[in-house]
Structures are given as C-alpha cells and as structure tokens.
Amino acid sequence: MALQRPKGTRDHLPDGSPQLKLDVSARAFKHVTDTAARVLERGGAAFIATPLFEEAELVKRGVGGSTDIVRKEMFMVYYFGDHGGYVLRPEGTAGLVRAYLENGLKQLPSPLKLWTHGPMFRAENVQKGRLRQFHQVDYEVLGSADALVDAEAIWLMVQVVRELGLTGVQVRLGSIGDPQDRDTYNAYLRELFTPHLERLSDDSRDRLERNPMRILDSKSAGDQTLIAELSVKPMLDFLGAEARTHFEAVRGHLDSWKVAYEVDPSIVRGLDYYRRTAWELHHAHIGAKSALGGGGRYDGLAKELGGPETPGIGWAFGTERILLAMEQEGLSLPAAEGPLVYIAALDAGQVPLAARVALGLRSVMRADFGYKPQKPGNAFREGERRGAVFTALIGSDEAAAGTVALKHMASGEQLSVPVGELSALLLARPS
DSSP states (O other), X not given: OOOOOOTTOOOOBOTTOTTOOGGGBHHHHHHHHHHHHHHHHHTTXXXXXXXXXXXXXXXXXXXXXXXXXXXXXXXXXXXXXXXXOEXXXXXXXXXXXXXXXXXXXXXXXXXXXXXXXEEEEOOOOOBTTBOSEEEEEEEEEESOOOHHHHHHHHHHHHHHHHHTTOOSEEEEEEEOOOHHHHHHHHHHHHHHHGGGGGGSOHHHHHHHHHOGGGGGGOOOHHHHHHHHHHTOOOGGGGOOXXXXXXXHHHHHHHHHTTOOOEEOTTOOOOSTTOEEEEEEEEETTSOSSOEEEEEEEOTTHHHHTTSOOOOEXXXXXXXXXXXXXXXXXXXXXXXOOOOSEEEEESSGGGHHHHHHHHHHHTTTSOEEEOSSOOOHHHHXXXXXXXXXXXXXXXXXXXXXXXXXXXXXXXXXXXEEEEHHHHHHHHHHSOO
16 A cells, blocks of 8 residues: 555645645745744734644534534544543634633733634545645734724735735625624525525525524535525625724725725625624635635624633635645745855765864854765765855865865855854855
8 A cells, every 4th residue: 555645635845856836845835834924923913822622612612513614524533421522623713712711811912913823624525725634824813893903904914915926816805793783684584595495405404593694605506596596685784883884994994005805795704703894815716716715803702712702803814725826826935045055074084073063153054064075076066956155175184274165156266264264254255
C-alpha cells in the first residue's frame, strides 16, 4: 500500500519541490499568515492561540446545533461516559470567545482585538478549495457594539488581501438586524414557506420550525428554485430603526475610507446570537463557491456560552482559498531569502571550524555551512544554489591565518577577511 496523505488534507511543501504550485507552497502559506499578522498587529490586534479541540457542547452552542457543521461535519476526538465528548474545532470563534470568558480577558483594554490562525476540521465532501483539514486566519473584536468597529474589521480584512496583491475581490455587505427584526422575518418566512412544505428538502422542513432563515442558505437546488419562485423578501426589508441606523453608519465609514462593497440583501446568518452587520469576501475566479471568507457581529454569543453580555464581531478567511485566488491572478511571492553567507571548508580538518564560524554569525544573520569538505568551484556553486550573497572558504592557510577567503557572488569580488571582522563586513556590504 502506497503511503499517502489523508483525503481532504494538503502538504505545504518547501521551495524546490517537484511541480510546486502556489497553493501547496509552504512559503506562500507562510506569506499569507505573515501578511495577516503584520496588518492586524499594526491595527492593534494581539495574537492568541486556542486548542485544536474543544468541548462538543461548546461547538454546538457556538456554531449552532441545527447547522450542517454540527449535524454532519464535526470530527469527534473522543467520547466518554455522560460527557458530551470533544471535537476537532470546525471554526475558531467559539473557542476564542470561550478563552476570553474563561481567562478574564475582559480586564484588558476594551475593545479587545484578537487574531489567530491555524487548522480547522470539517468532514465535508472534498472539492476545489474545500478540504477536511483547512487553515484559517481569524480576527475578533470583543467589547464594543460601535459601527466604527464593524467598519474597521471589514477594512482590515480588505487590507490583508490588498497587501497580498489580490485585486479581483469583492465585499458583499448586509445586515441581519436585531433579534426582534429577525423574529418578524422568521414569522414572514414560516408563513411564506408553509404552503409549500412538500417542496422543501428534509433539512429545510426541519429548519422551517427551528430557524427559517437557514432555508435561504440551503444547498438544495430544489430549495433555491422555490426561493426564487416565491420572490422571498430580503432581511434588509425588515430592519428596525436602530439596526438600519447602524447599517448606514457602517456604510458611511466604508465610503469615507473608499472601501468598495456591494450591498447584498441575500446574506443571512441563521443563529440567534448574530446581530446586524454581516459580510462576505468573494473572488470570481476560484470556482462556483467563490467566497474566500466572511464575518459578522455576534453580540449574543458570549451569553449563549454562559458568560455576560459582551458585544463581539469577527471574520475569518481560508488560507488555502486565498492561495487559490493568488494563483488565479498569477501573483508571485517575494524572492526567497537565502543565507547572507555560505561557509565551506576545503579539507576535512577545517569542517568543524567552518561550522563554528557560521554558528557564531547566526546571532545577527543567516549563515549556512557545508558538512563535508568541498573544492572551491563546488563550494561556489553550492553557495549560488542556496541563494547566498557571499561564499566564504576556509582551508589550512586561512585557518592558520585566522581568515576566510570571501567572494561576493553577484560581483565576483574576492578578498581575504579576518574572522573577527567578518560579521561587520558582511552586514555593511550591499547585497
């Protein structure tokens, strides 16, 4: 039996791997998370890391017991006795809010901006851009219901993809109102769909009583045909005065910052703890399922998890989906950074010295060394292959004199440098 990775997972590979594409490049993967870290931390977000698995009950309450994620896509880690068991996290928000409540992070300056990244797990059908183990960048803000916080969150999401070089992205913005607005809308949906119960999918028949708004998100082609035939009014038509004022305030901030968006009345969030702002980030060239990520306000989630009322908003995007979009746009990565110097010994007796010199330089620069003696021509070729700016040779004469023979790879210039002066010279020379 040939060894192979589990279905729905991906290896991210180092530069030089055969048939390396952007969406499986480890350097591209790191470039996305490094860019997100730079943008979000410049915006005041602090990094947080939470476990890869959480209490099943937490995930059910945080994601919604009636969602496909909970009903069909969760990976159980283990189960025992009367305990509900543990599951691999299918998304990051529930665990992050749990960490906020459990660890007293309310004591930190408010609103508290947090970000994280890492693997998520869903047992779904594998298709382009949809994996069973995938990775997300996640940004959350807790402690403020201000529309300015919503607008800033959207701006930050857009800024991350802009700094990655993506241009073919579109923000679709909506609002799901306040709880009383949703109650009115759900009553409207029940009245509208009940006469057509036999045409609804089994899942949507269940949703009709539990959570009618989730019918609008149905993956069933028959459900979507019925929705179109009935000309279902959007949630935006049911916004109360406060929610509408909030929505217009968010739009006003985005307009003033020149963040392009399209108002999308079809955006819904089915769970009771969601409030007001909801949005998605799409890319037209990664397939039918074009969403790179999305976000929304969830002021009721902390209370749903057993904590005090705490306003919250956040977003996440799929790292692999971002890489697909970058590949579709033909984006290239910044040039890989090789070592500043590669040090080679010309005979076996000087290999330990070459290693010692390289290790001494590593506190201030990238420095590599050869593990076996090399002829000068081979050493220069190896330095070039590794992308080194300089290659240094140490033979018996250099060892006796306490020097290295240094070559600048781009210009070909060579000179003898005392080992004690090597660090200063390397750092002072242009690449």
